[in-house]
Amino acid sequence: MHKPQSQSQPQRRSPMRATPSLRGADLPLLLSLNVLLEECSVTRAAARLHVSQPALSAQLSRLRQLFGDPLLVPAESGRGLAPSPFALKLHRRLQPALAGLNAAVRFDADDFDPASAVRTFHIVANNTGAAVILPGLARRLLALSNKxxxxxxxxxxxxxxxxxxEKGEVDLCFGTACLLPSGLSSRELTTTPYVMVQRAGHPRGAAPVGLEEYCALDHVNVARDSSLHGFMDEQLYRLGHSRHTALAVRDFSAVAATVAHSDLVCTVPAFIAPYDHAGVEVVELGFPFLTYTLCMAWHPNSDGDPGLQWLRAQMQDVMAGSPRAWTPA
Structure with a gap:
């Protein structure tokens, strides 16, 4: 028969992490911790938080003391830092809490007045998007007379x-739907066909250009990396054809001046074709081809941001009233 366990004998318990005692002064540290765990770099996190690296290192030391955990440890690869197992669990619990705080201080739509607001909007756009949206948007901003x-x-x-x-470093992005990141809210702004730009009085005449004739011409390709091979070449390949590209430029601003003084031609979306340039003329493609659709995208977290709601509405109005969005019959 076993003797009963003596009441004086201590019971063995699994080790437990001490619950941190948060003071009011410690709460801002949670914002720093969130960024540190996203970046896994004191240097990058300090840049995002607009603080010095020594100051952020001091905050990290306080966080390690507060939670009794290193939080960031050397990565197994030997390069950079990685979250500790405890930090990964903490980060999953911290993100919804911070999202709740952001929702609690989110302004109502009436709190944003474009005539008096102090804010800088950050937009990312490809060459086509920039050429289409920037002129009209700039006019609207200047008309507000709000410095x-x-x-x-x-x-x-x-x-x-x-x-x-997601982090708010970019507010809106513009581009073709197929090149936009997944998981974003998006809206189609306009769809337009491609047209060909040539010099006024080009030897081929001003009639719509057929596929065989198109492939026999010398072309200018527009690409941000100045590549001689582009989207048009991929589409022609699918049609069993190819073209000769003699020149590559980085953006559409150089197209009219280049084409106006040579027999080179350039294919562009119709809404950015230089219809008003005296030295060039715009002709239609006389063969079936894809259209260009310009989309606007943003992170779902910013759906309720009144400033970005206003900006998105401005973009839709710009495209709806812009002659650059005109599609030839």
């Missing part, structure tokens, strides 16, 4: 665009 409302426009750089949209 505090500003806009930056940059090209897609291949980085984590969806992540930048």
């Amino acid at each position: 505090g409302l500003r806009l930056t426009l940059s090209a897609p750089d291949g980085a984590d665009l969806a992540g930048r949209l």
